[in-house]
Amino acid sequence: DAGVTQSPTHLIKTRGQHVTLRCSPISGHKSVSWYQQVLGQGPQFIFQYYEKEERGRGNFPDRFSARQFPNYSSELNVNALLLGDSALYLCASSYGTRGQRNSPLHFGNGTRLTVT
Amino acid sequence: DQQVKQNSPSLSVQEGRISILNCDYTNSMFDYFLWYKKYPAEGPTFLISISSIKDKNEDGRFTVFLNKSAKHLSLHIVPSQPGDSAVYFCAASGTNFGNEKLTFGTGTRLTIIP
Numbered sequence: 001d002a003g004v005t006q007s008p009t010h011l012i013k014t015r016g017q018h019v020t021l022r023c024s025p026i027s028g029h030k031s032v033s034w035y036q037q038v039l040g041q042g043p044q045f046i047f048q049y050y051e052k053e054e055r056g057r058g059n060f061p062d063r064f065s066a067r068q069f070p071n072y073s074s075e076l077n078v079n080a081l082l083l084g085d086s087a088l089y090l091c092a093s094s095y096g097t098r099g100q101r102n103s104p105l106h107f108g109n110g111t112r113l114t115v116t
Numbered sequence: 117d118q119q120v121k122q123n124s125p126s127l128s129v130q131e132g133r134i135s136i137l138n139c140d141y142t143n144s145m146f147d148y149f150l151w152y153k154k155y156p157a158e159g160p161t162f163l164i165s166i167s168s169i170k171d172k173n174e175d176g177r178f179t180v181f182l183n184k185s186a187k188h189l190s191l192h193i194v195p196s197q198p199g200d201s202a203v204y205f206c207a208a209s210g211t212n213f214g215n216e217k218l219t220f221g222t223g224t225r226l227t228i229i230p
Contacts, residue, residue, distance in 0.1 A: 033217075040222070041223075042122075045219070050218065056217050057218070058217070104162040104165060105162070110159055
């Protein structure tokens with residue numbers, strides 16, 4: 001079975017540009033979450049989407065936005081990139097209705113974004 | 117404000133011995149705790165979890181202990197194997213949060229010495 005897939009794997013952008021990251025969840029999973037992992041830190045929650053609706057938002061500026069499509073895939077958009085946005089962006093999927101007890105998050109391998 | 121803390125950035129253990137990784141939390145609304153393992157260039161992989169109604173959960177070589185009064189949990193790996201060398205993240209969630217948000221610690225790099 002295919003796991004969570006993310007594209008691209010690496011990306012280099014310049015300050016002020018925007019970026020779109022993509023994620024395909026595990027088949028049957030309806031919930032997608034996005035996390036940012038800065039070097040030396042643990043992953044930080046950005047968004048959760050379930051059935052195309054936003055279920056949760058972390059403490060990130062409005063430059064960060066996301067959406068989920070009818071096939072449950074998702075995009076994370078970041079506008080007006082700053083040097084501090086350089087990080088590993090992780091996508092995770094789950095069934096979304098069973099809670100963490102029965103459906104832990106499954107993570108993709110991430111997109112490494114470098115902002116210069 | 118770091119709500120989940122892993123105070124040991126690294127740990128080295130001899131192969132065959134017990135590895136003990138520790139985690140502390142501050143938010144009393146957390147009621148479910150998970151451990152994830154991460155290899156370089158891969159995403160975190162779920163390892164084991166525990167609900168706040170329990171104080172121990174075991175799965176093969178991995179056991180997680182929860183001390184609610186101390187807001188402390190630990191992961192025991194016994195016996196430790198070279199393939200266990202990875203970064204281990206403690207994470208917490210709360211059913212009252214209304215979503216699946218996980219709050220992660222900063223991780224502990226475990227190195228198993230052959």
